[in-house]
Amino acid sequence: MKVGLVGVGRIGALHAGTLCDLPGIDTVLVADADPGRAKVCADRFGLTPVGSVDDLFAARPDGVVIAAPTAAHAELVGRAARAGVAVFCEKPLAPDAAGTRAVLAEVEAAGVPLQVGFQRRFDPGYQAAKERLRSGELGRLHSVWACTLDPAPPPAAYLPTSGGIFRDCGVHDFDAVRWATGAEVVEVHATGANRGAGFFAAADDVDTGHALLTLDDGTLASVAVSRYNGAGYDVRLELHGSLGTAVAGLDARAPLASAEPGTPGPGGAAYANFAERFAAAYVAELAAFADVAAGRISSPCGGEDALEAFYVADAAELSRRENRPVRIEEVRR
Numbered sequence: 653m654k655v656g657l658v659g660v661g662r663i664g665a666l667h668a669g670t671l672c673d674l675p676g677i678d679t680v681l682v683a684d685a686d687p688g689r690a691k692v693c694a695d696r697f698g699l700t701p702v703g704s705v706d707d708l709f710a711a712r713p714d715g716v717v718i719a720a721p722t723a724a725h726a727e728l729v730g731r732a733a734r735a736g737v738a739v740f741c742e743k744p745l746a747p748d749a750a751g752t753r754a755v756l757a758e759v760e761a762a763g764v765p766l767q768v769g770f771q772r773r774f775d776p777g778y779q780a781a782k783e784r785l786r787s788g789e790l791g792r793l794h795s796v797w798a799c800t801l802d803p804a805p806p807p808a809a810y811l812p813t814s815g816g817i818f819r820d821c822g823v824h825d826f827d828a829v830r831w832a833t834g835a836e837v838v839e840v841h842a843t844g845a846n847r848g849a850g851f852f853a854a855a856d857d858v859d860t861g862h863a864l865l866t867l868d869d870g871t872l873a874s875v876a877v878s879r880y881n882g883a884g885y886d887v888r889l890e891l892h893g894s895l896g897t898a899v900a901g902l903d904a905r906a907p908l909a910s911a912e913p914g915t916p917g918p919g920g921a922a923y924a925n926f927a928e929r930f931a932a933a934y935v936a937e938l939a940a941f942a943d944v945a946a947g948r949i950s951s952p953c954g955g956e957d958a959l960e961a962f963y964v965a966d967a968a969e970l971s972r973r974e975n976r977p978v979r980i981e982e983v984r985r
Contacts, residue, residue: 653946654679656713656737658705658728659720660693663742666927667719670938672697677942683708685720709735715945716740717938722747722813726755733762738945740938742769743823745955747815749962749983756955765944767937767951768958770827772889774936777900781891782832784898791895793833796865796873798825798889801881803907803924805848811855818842818861818968821877826865826964827957828889829875835867836960841977842968848880863968875968883907884922885929901929 655677657668664684671680680699684690687703694701702708708716709731716732718725718741726746732739739759745768746752759766772778784790800821806814814820830836844858852859859880865873884907889900902908904920923929943949967978 653677653715653942654681654711654713655942655945656681656683656708656711656716657699658683658708658716658718659724660684660689661719661721662927664719665693666934667717667938668693668697668699670935671717672699674935674939674942676946681708681711681713705731709737713737715941717941718742722815726751729755729766730758733759733764733766736762736764738765738767738941740767740769740941740944743958744815744819744962745958749959749966752955752959752962756959759955765951766955767941767944768953768955769937770824770831770953770957770961771930771933771937772824772828772887773831773933773953774940775900775930775933777903778828778832778889778933781889781898781900784896785832785891785893786834789896790891790893790898793871793891793893795892796829796833796867796871796890797876797892798829798873799876799886800825801876801878801886803881803883803885803922805852805859805879808849808851808855811851811857814855814857815965816857816969817844817859817877817879818863818972819962819965822861822863822875822968823961823965824887825875825877825889826968827953827961829865829867829873830957830960830964832889832891833867833871833873835869835871837865837873837964837967837980838868839866839977839979840864840964840967840971842971843975844972852879858972861968861972863971865964881907883909885925886922887926887929905929 842863844861907922
């Protein structure tokens with residue numbers, strides 16, 4: 653199988669290292685807006701650099717992995733669709749819901765498989781938590797807690813194009829809540845705060861946000877996101893049921909410490925970033941895409957899933973700005 657990789661920045665380089673080791677993939681073509689960077693990455697992993705995205709599509713790959721900057725996602729996904737090529741794309745598919753719907757319409761018309769990069773669905777802990785809920789072990793689900801807490805903020809230049817903290821960080825948690833519970837979000841009430849660097853407010857963003865989600869079965873879910881978690885990278889999903897609780901992300905490297913005297917915490921070195929925390933998930937995610945591109949399975953995370961998570965993020969941002977609950981049906985318009 654021949655796979656193309658577009659974009660070799662931070663996440664693209666991570667995918668390059670994964671693709672080179674996946675069984676069944678014989679050739680990985682690498683393209684980037686900076687051909688020199690593409691060659692450096694390709695040489696590092698023993699892949700095949702190409703001069704441009706045009707050259708990559710001219711080589712007729714079986715699948716394309718898009719890890720380019722967000723602004724290029726919609727065009728690249730559309731191009732893959734028109735070429736009849738299975739496509740994997742990091743979130744988001746487009747900067748807004750309208751753009752996402754347009755991309756999905758093009759993909760559907762072309763009839764090509766699309767997988768979106770919500771890697772938490774492939775994390776062993778997240779999968780185990782979902783299975784414990786599905787099996788009935790937890791009883792009736794009443795509360796969900798999810799968080800994405802970064803150890804340090806991104807560069808100031810990143811914020812104006814990030815879409816805001818709920819679309820950039822919280823969208824992963826919103827997808828995880830939908831995926832794990834099997835329920836849909838019907839209402840969001842969110843707020844945010846800025847107590848860190850001034851460049852968040854300058855970008856009309858916040859450095860910390862909380863969102864309360866009401867699901868269609870009455871379950872309540874709380875999502876917390878922050879750019880300032882000095883203890884380390886902390887990403888968890890907690891499912892609280894009438895018979896028990898399952899927690900994904902509570903392992904030896906969770907950056908948590910008990911305040912109870914004489915009670916030890918996890919104790920391991922905290923995860924430094926998403927690449928460390930979700931290393932196994934990223935491999936499983938692209939292995940699944942290889943199966944999608946080969947026609948062995950259907951997409952485990954399609955475009956409609958990405959759109960639903962985007963709606964929740966839109967509702968959270970609108971709620972934060974207007975300080976009121978927002979129904980999901982309001983942002984679908």
